[in-house]
Amino acid sequence: MQINIWGILIACFAVTLDFSSCFVNKSRPSIPRIAKYFGTKGRYEEVNPYLLEDIxxxxxxILRPPFxxxxxxxxxxxxxxxxxxxxGSIFKHMQQMYEAVKSATPGKESWVCEIQNQWRMWYPQNTDGRLARKGVDDHKHLAVRLSKLFxxxxxEENLRGGFVKFISSSKHRCINSTLSFMAGLTELWDIQDQTFDYEVNDALMKYFIHCTKFLEDVVRNPSxxxxxxxxKEGPEMRRVREKIGYQLRVPYKNITADMADAVMNFCAYGLAIKNVNSPWCECLDEADAQVVEYTNDLRQFWKRGYGYDINRKSSCILFHDVFSRLDKVVSENMSGQQVTEAVTIQVGHGETLLPLYTLLGFFKDDEPLTSSNYATQTQRSFRPSFVLPYTANLLLALYDCGEGDLRLQPLINENPVTFPGLPEGQEASMPLYRDVREHxxxxIRGCDFETECELFTRPNQFSIKDAL
Known part of the structure; x- marks a missing residue:
């Protein structure tokens, strides 16, 4: 039997051309245009863009003292x-969105074709929020930067001498972040003859799961x-859901607000973990991303921020721990003793930091975030995208400026800030420690964790997992 090899090749080539016309991958920038709206799923580099040039x-x-x-x-x-x-909960909605798109009518736009035909669900289902390789690097790099700042x-001398203390939440991603921070230092100084310990302390770093009033009044309270x-049911989110459904050929009624959030997460995790601009990022323009971001900001505001007083009061135990440590350093320094804890590294969660920020008064707007004032909140200070990226940090540096003049400088994400409510001026970024305590x-006198978190009625049964 004769085979017309040229005919087959030409036919295959023609089919390839017709098939691949759907897959033309338009050139996309390395960073999605919506990256600055990723909220708590954002990279640290979006908050400090200069790190993209030199991590x-x-x-x-920025640390130059006034004296x-x-x-x-x-x-x-x-x-x-x-x-x-x-x-797991985030993955579930991402899986729903992925399956809906895979079973939808084929689209014609190149990026839709990429999602439907080329893109594959690469997130391991059993990761349960485990630290990614990028997360290891996040803490290694932060360790080196802080060693350069301070x-x-x-x-190396303080690390070897036991004057650097490490405290972590028991969650695997926090322990692995702590170990990564340590590795950043030991690799920097090529320390191979000594190992270092860390303390697991959930009372400090996961205090929110021990605050019964918070769990009952907020976490398990549907209202x-x-x-x-x-x-989620309002006009802004409805418009985003309709647009996603239209673009991806999925019936609008099948697109929930959580699935719209999943679209943003596909884009956010692709950038954060793989450093890629996923075709999913094309589903949302900046206006869409701002709506999805606001949904998540509302959650953070009402569940961890200024929405309820118990949110901030749940962090009382961490607040007192910080000031007790600072008081001890002041006492040792004033009496001429060596400071026994030169550095304290505490690794926890976004839920660890946000209530503490709220307790201290940071990022407070004149009006609370609500479902009806989205249009007037475009300039809000309460923006987890800028405040709580991965590896977000609060730094408190205590200085001795001579003659009993002790000053405290706060930094958030390595940028100097001022304590809300303290007088402004030349010394505002490094006020007297006694003025901070007075403020x-x-x-300091009150804010007792046990008292604030106690329920005076018998609590219902609750799952600790619900609080995470």
Whole structure:
């Protein structure tokens, strides 16, 4: 039997041309245009873009004290874990969105074709929010940067001498972030003859699962998150759902607000974990992304932020731990003793940091975030995208400026900030420690965790997992 090889090749070539016309991959920038709206799924580099050029870059001039005699004597760093894989609940909605698209009518746009025909669900189902390789690097790099910012504190000598303390949440992603931070230091100084310990302390780093009033009044209370539910059903989110359904050929009624959030997560995790601009990113323009971001900001506001007083009060135990440590350093320093804890590295969650920020008064707007004021909140301070990316951190640097002049400098994500409510001026970024204590005196005297978190009625049964 004769075979017309040329005919077969020509036919195959023609089919290939026809088939691949759907797969023309338009050139996309390396960073999605919606990356700055990823909320708590955002990269640390979106908050500090200069790190894209040099991941170990620091600007030591930001720490320049108002007086030349100032020298740092202690650093407390409360840090969120690094980049992680999706948790089970997030993965479920991503899987629903993926299956809906795979079974939809084929689209014609190149990026839709990529999703339907080329893109594959690469997220391991059993990761349960485990630390990604990028998360390991996040903490290694942060360790090196902090050692460059505070070389006299986060030093090889202090590490070897036991003057650097490590505390972690028991969650695997936090422990692995802590180990990664340590590895950043030991690799920097090529330490091979010594190992270092860390303390697991959920009372400090996962205090929110031990606050019964918070769990009952917020986590397990359906009405507590009413504003989020209302916004999900509102006109802004409806428009986004309709647009996603139209673009991906999925009936609008099959697209939930959680699935719209999953579209954003496909884009966010692709960038954070794989450093790619996924075709999913094309589903949302900046206006769409802002709506999805606001949905998540509402959740953070009402579940962890200013929405309910117990949210911030749940962090009282961590607040007191911080000030007890600072008081001890002050006492040791004033009496001429060596400071026994030069650096404290505490690794926890976004849920660890946000209530503490709220308790301290950071990122508070004049009006609360609600389902009905989206249009007027475009300039809001409460923006987890800028505040709580992976590896977000609160740094408190205590300085001795001579003659009993002790000053405290707060930094958020390595950028100097001022304590809300303290007088502004030249010294605002590094106020006297006694003025900071005076400003927060009501919280220092009160804000008892046991009292604030106690329920005076018998609590219902609840699952700790619900709080995570």
């Amino acid at each position: 170990l870059a620091v600007n030591t001039s 030349p005699k100032c020298r740092p004597i202690h650093l407390t760093a409360i840090i969120r874990h690094g980049t992680r894989y999706p948790t 070389p006299s504190l986060l030093s 507590a998150l009413l504003e989020i539910d209302k916004f 927060y005196k009501e919280l």
